[in-house]
Amino acid sequence: MIVVNNIGKRFKSLQALDAVSFTARPGTITALLGPNGAGKSTCLRILYGLLAPDSGTVAIDGIDVTRAPLAARRRLGIVTDEFGLYERLTPRDHLRYFGRLHGMRGAMLERAIERVVQEVGLEAEAGRACKGFSAGQRIKVALARALLHDPAVLVLDEPTRGLDVMSTRAVREALVRARSRGAAVLLSTHVMQEAAQLCDQVVVLAAGRVRFAGTTPALLAQTGSSGLEQAFVEVIGSDEGIAA
Ligand SMILES: Nc1ncnc2c1ncn2[C@@H]1O[C@H](COP(=O)(O)OP(=O)(O)OP(=O)(O)O)[C@@H](O)[C@H]1O
Numbered sequence: 464m465i466v467v468n469n470i471g472k473r474f475k476s477l478q479a480l481d482a483v484s485f486t487a488r489p490g491t492i493t494a495l496l497g498p499n500g501a502g503k504s505t506c507l508r509i510l511y512g513l514l515a516p517d518s519g520t521v522a523i524d525g526i527d528v529t530r531a532p533l534a535a536r537r538r539l540g541i542v543t544d545e546f547g548l549y550e551r552l553t554p555r556d557h558l559r560y561f562g563r564l565h566g567m568r569g570a571m572l573e574r575a576i577e578r579v580v581q582e583v584g585l586e587a588e589a590g591r592a593c594k595g596f597s598a599g600q601r602i603k604v605a606l607a608r609a610l611l612h613d614p615a616v617l618v619l620d621e622p623t624r625g626l627d628v629m630s631t632r633a634v635r636e637a638l639v640r641a642r643s644r645g646a647a648v649l650l651s652t653h654v655m656q657e658a659a660q661l662c663d664q665v666v667v668l669a670a671g672r673v674r675f676a677g678t679t680p681a682l683l684a685q686t687g688s689s690g691l692e693q694a695f696v697e698v699i700g701s702d703e704g705i706a707a
Pocket residue numbers: 474477479497498499500501502503504505506
């Protein structure tokens with residue numbers, strides 16, 4: 464479970480986040496939507512513990528990310544906008560390395576590696592050095608790494624950005640499986656269709672403030688819209704955040 468409670472973050476004169484609150488529950492997928500510069504990445508960076516909020520709290524499975532960052536991180540799988548892959552290592556090497564950081568060892572670690580390699584569809588590349596990997600192959604490695612320790616919470620920054628149809632489908636299927644295992648999944652996206660098809664809840668941010676948090680049917684009802692794209696335009700007052 465993710466509980467974001469009243470967080471604020473200022474960069475000099477810019478209020479990037481202002482009293483942002485929302486909850487992402489176990490066994491659900493939540494989309495964080497918003498136009499460029501709305502504060503999505505800032506919010507996710509605070510969730511990962513990479514950035515401290517000026518005010519407010521974030522709890523991952525009841526653990527405050529500012530007070531106990533290591534304990535919070537153990538419950539968290541993340542896919543950031545930078546995958547940080549070591550070019551000379553293979554996906555299996557990456558997974559072994561990160562698994563050990565999570566305290567996984569031996570046969571249990573090897574089983575987990577093969578599980579996630581299969582889950583994200585990396586079988587063909589798992590033994591090849593990452594140098595030269597395509598965008599889709601890179602994100603699959605990052606996703607496999609995030610899923611390896613079977614985290615209670617999965618947070619992803621635009622996980623399907625720049626992917627082809629097959630890779631997008633593989634990523635979405637992996638997120639649906641994580642949800643069915645009971646994980647709380649939070650992803651930022653600009654793709655309305657992704658939010659509508661995949662997500663149980665949407666949180667719409669604009670200019671650092673939450674404009675809406677709830678289910679897509681509730682968003683449609685509140686705005687009197689027939690589609691999510693129109694509803695998004697209604698709540699943020701412009702169409703600038705919708706993927707072209
Ligand atoms: N380290 C920083 N220093 C100064 N300003 C920052 C910093 N990080 C983010 N900002 C500003 O905070 C605001 C929110 O940025 P953020 O990256 O969170 O938006 P976003 O919703 O993720 O946008 P996008 O959809 O373009 O990725 C922007 O105006 C951005 O320029």
